[in-house]
Amino acid sequence: MKLLRFFTAGNVDDGKSTLIGRLLYDSKSISTDILETLTKQSKSAGFNTEIDLALLTDGLRAEREQGITIDVAYKYFTTDKRKFIIADTPGHAQYTRNMFTGASNTDLAIILIDARNGITEQTKRHSIITGTLAIPHILICVNKMDLVDFKEEVFEQIKKDYLAFAEPLGIKKISFIPVSALAGDNVVNKSEKINWYKGTTLFDFLENVEIDHEETSKESRFQVQYVIRPQTDELHDYRGYAGSILSGTFRKGDKISIYPLDSQTTIEKIEKNGLEVHEAHAGEPIIIHLSDDLDVSRGSTILPFNQSIQNDNNIEATICWMDNKSFQNGQKLIFQQNSFTSKAVIKEVIGKINIHSYKVEEGEGQIQLNELCKVHIKTAENVSFDSYKHNRKTGAFILINENTNNTVAAGVIL
Amino acid sequence: MDYLDQLEAEAIYILREVAGQFDRPALLFSGGKDSICLVHLALKAFRPGKFPFPLVHVDTGHNFQEVLNYRDQIVSEIGEKLIIRKVEDTIIQRNLQDGKGKFPSRNVLQTYTLLDVIEEFEFDACIGGARRDEEKARAKERIFSVRDEFGQWDPKKQRPEIWDIYNGRVDKGENVRVFPISNWTELDVWNYIKREKIELPSIYFTHKRDCLITENGQLMNINQFIQLDENDTIVTRNVRYRTVGDMTCTAAVESVASSVDEIIDEITETKISERGATRMDDRASEAAMEDRKKNGYF
Numbered sequence: 001m002k003l004l005r006f007f008t009a010g011n012v013d014d015g016k017s018t019l020i021g022r023l024l025y026d027s028k029s030i031s032t033d034i035l036e037t038l039t040k041q042s043k044s045a046g047f048n049t050e051i052d053l054a055l056l057t058d059g060l061r062a063e064r065e066q067g068i069t070i071d072v073a074y075k076y077f078t079t080d081k082r083k084f085i086i087a088d089t090p091g092h093a094q095y096t097r098n099m100f101t102g103a104s105n106t107d108l109a110i111i112l113i114d115a116r117n118g119i120t121e122q123t124k125r126h127s128i129i130t131g132t133l134a135i136p137h138i139l140i141c142v143n144k145m146d147l148v149d150f151k152e153e154v155f156e157q158i159k160k161d162y163l164a165f166a167e168p169l170g171i172k173k174i175s176f177i178p179v180s181a182l183a184g185d186n187v188v189n190k191s192e193k194i195n196w197y198k199g200t201t202l203f204d205f206l207e208n209v210e211i212d213h214e215e216t217s218k219e220s221r222f223q224v225q226y227v228i229r230p231q232t233d234e235l236h237d238y239r240g241y242a243g244s245i246l247s248g249t250f251r252k253g254d255k256i257s258i259y260p261l262d263s264q265t266t267i268e269k270i271e272k273n274g275l276e277v278h279e280a281h282a283g284e285p286i287i288i289h290l291s292d293d294l295d296v297s298r299g300s301t302i303l304p305f306n307q308s309i310q311n312d313n314n315i316e317a318t319i320c321w322m323d324n325k326s327f328q329n330g331q332k333l334i335f336q337q338n339s340f341t342s343k344a345v346i347k348e349v350i351g352k353i354n355i356h357s358y359k360v361e362e363g364e365g366q367i368q369l370n371e372l373c374k375v376h377i378k379t380a381e382n383v384s385f386d387s388y389k390h391n392r393k394t395g396a397f398i399l400i401n402e403n404t405n406n407t408v409a410a411g412v413i414l
Numbered sequence: 415m416d417y418l419d420q421l422e423a424e425a426i427y428i429l430r431e432v433a434g435q436f437d438r439p440a441l442l443f444s445g446g447k448d449s450i451c452l453v454h455l456a457l458k459a460f461r462p463g464k465f466p467f468p469l470v471h472v473d474t475g476h477n478f479q480e481v482l483n484y485r486d487q488i489v490s491e492i493g494e495k496l497i498i499r500k501v502e503d504t505i506i507q508r509n510l511q512d513g514k515g516k517f518p519s520r521n522v523l524q525t526y527t528l529l530d531v532i533e534e535f536e537f538d539a540c541i542g543g544a545r546r547d548e549e550k551a552r553a554k555e556r557i558f559s560v561r562d563e564f565g566q567w568d569p570k571k572q573r574p575e576i577w578d579i580y581n582g583r584v585d586k587g588e589n590v591r592v593f594p595i596s597n598w599t600e601l602d603v604w605n606y607i608k609r610e611k612i613e614l615p616s617i618y619f620t621h622k623r624d625c626l627i628t629e630n631g632q633l634m635n636i637n638q639f640i641q642l643d644e645n646d647t648i649v650t651r652n653v654r655y656r657t658v659g660d661m662t663c664t665a666a667v668e669s670v671a672s673s674v675d676e677i678i679d680e681i682t683e684t685k686i687s688e689r690g691a692t693r694m695d696d697r698a699s700e701a702a703m704e705d706r707k708k709n710g711y712f
């Protein structure tokens with residue numbers, strides 16, 4: 001069975017949490033004891049219909065008290081065809097970094113739009129983030145169709161507006177479904193009231209949508225996480241480089257290059273699950289043995305010697321600033337790309353991305369929380385990377401404030 | 415890759431990140447199925463090397479004997495270090511009030527022992543088997559969950575956790591709780607146990623047991639800690655445990671499932687969640703788990 005990870009986004013109150021609640025409820029994925037609790041909570045909150053399905057994901061006390069989503073909630077459900085991991089993300093601009101967290105690891109974005117309001121600033125912000133994260137597929141759920149009399153024109157207008165807006169974002173595929181999360185129209189059950197719509201329900205869509213496994217076809221990349229050296233009598237010379245294959249395939253006997261060392265050698269042996277294997281593929285955790293004893297350590301990158309990777313300490317990237325404190329010039333940072341780290345600074349802020357036009361505007365002033373910027377980063381050591389568009393694994397990084405240890409930005413290399 | 419392969423790969427990746435990033439990590443081992451899976455995953459992540467961390471058992475003293483036997487057996491089989499710290503000793507050292515009432519649970523008291531053992535060994539990371547599908551507050555917690563000097567979780571100050579790049583940097587005294595199987599469900603765990611042929615303590619499978627029926631209709635094992643009174647209804651039933659915890663607050667479920675396959679069928683069919691079926695501690699209040707975590711709980 002295959003796994004599909006997706007997230008929901010959209011403006012506050014567009015119905016994200018309700019939609020997920022509805023999806024799980026109508027597909028009978030909620031246990032009776034949880035339902036019982038939800039019913040009680042809904043009653044005491046004075047909810048007018050039977051249960052407030054949004055309470056399912058709003059798991060923190062503060063969220064229930066304020067009736068909003070503050071942080072990502074992860075939910076799981078399985079059908080006969082697939083297993084799903086859902087990240088329900090918050091809509092408030094203030095919590096964009098949490099939305100970014102929920103979105104980063106997924107294959108599909110579901111963005112809700114309130115049929116009455118059409119595209120809002122948050123629709124745009126979330127779409128731009130989805131584009132920046134190179135998530136291959138966006139599904140727009142035009143929600144609250146019950147409040148616009150299930151009119152086709154409303155749906156068609158939003159579709160047209162959205163396609164016009166999304167054009168420059170470079171999303172590979174965009175789909176649209178008209179729904180009412182509250183009443184359940186087109187979520188799991190086909191709506192009778194939206195009879196002009198001939199497409200699938202959300203549930204059918206999720207079960208059948210193609211998952212883009214682009215990583216499998218890419219150039220081969222491996223990064224060392226941890227060096228295994230038992231140093232026992234019988235395994236005296238054992239030295240294995242443990243890590244997961246970031247992309248592509250590695251085989252026993254491959255000639256490889258190692259960075260930042262810039263040395264060449266061959267793969268002597270690959271171990272997976274304690275067994276020797278001839279080859280291993282993207283995503284698999286393995287142990288690699290090399291023919292020569294080289295100074296390979298955590299964060300070293302390995303690739304076939306006839307392939308190339310960029311090695312530089314000057315990096316251009318789009319970052320999303322995630323710290324409450326705005327960026328200070330000269331701030332000491334740590335650049336982390338998977339298991340590789342180096343000291344770093346932001347040399348130059350090239351410009352800020354305008355949420356409405358998607359244009360980079362020459363920035364004056366500081367980088368504030370949740371702003372997207374194009375920047376020029378300088379690292380102390382050379383980084384081995386690809387552009388994020390080419391490789392989601394080697395083109396992604398975070399920035400950590402050396403002083404507070406907080407993750408202050410996420411970035412994609414241009 | 416199949417979904418179980420993906421979940422396994424994610425967990426191994428996380429375990430290796432812990433090994434690469436921390437000076438003094440530990441793996442919290444309760445003898446329950448989730449931490450048994452963690453040990454299995456650690457074997458895959460680090461063999462033929464040794465684990466780069468000891469196993470730590472926070473012993474409530476309210477254990478099922480089968481689980482203790484299992485613990486000692488597995489530790490001797492894999493030849494890794496086990497540290498045991500007892501809630502009983504913490505109660506004496508810190509002059510604490512032991513659990514009271516009919517079901518005198520030490521679930522809350524465990525937190526003291528946990529925080530003490532973290533301080534004693536200066537652990538900077540503690541790996542735990544919590545899953546996000548267990549409980550609504552857990553559904554919100556990061557995989558690398560940073561705790562302050564007092565072990566407290568602040569849900570409003572969680573670090574962004576983007577892609578699978580984990581930031582485990584903390585100052586001295588702080589620590590990170592790491593949950594490699596965050597994204598697994600109860601059913602995933604069982605399917606994994608089946609696929610990997612992992613052995614479990616016998617109380618996970620059906621057996622006859624004398625039980626007390628609680629007000630909520632839950633089946634509680636009768637033991638020396640529970641205060642029995644005249645009105646109690648005691649029955650003998652075929653039961654098994656879905657979770658293994660403090661004996662005084664973990665209920666059994668009626669079941670005749672004697673194999674992993676039968677358990678998988680049973681869980682697929684059941685309409686009630688793991689914690690709902692078995693835990694008394696979460697029923698106390700709406701935000702019981704969130705509050706415990708804010709106080710340094712696992």
Ligand SMILES: Nc1nc2c(ncn2[C@@H]2O[C@H](COP(=O)(O)OP(=O)(O)O)[C@@H](O)[C@H]2O)c(=O)[nH]1
Nearest residue numbers: 012013014015016017018054143144180181182
């Ligand atoms: N009429 C109507 N109300 C809806 C619909 N979906 C959600 N709502 C309501 O919109 C409000 C916000 O929903 P919620 O799921 O919390 O939105 P979120 O902030 O996007 O997670 C709640 O009062 C819901 O009951 C819908 O399809 N129709």
Ligand SMILES: [Mg+2]
Nearest residue numbers: 016017068069
């Ligand atoms: Mg919400």
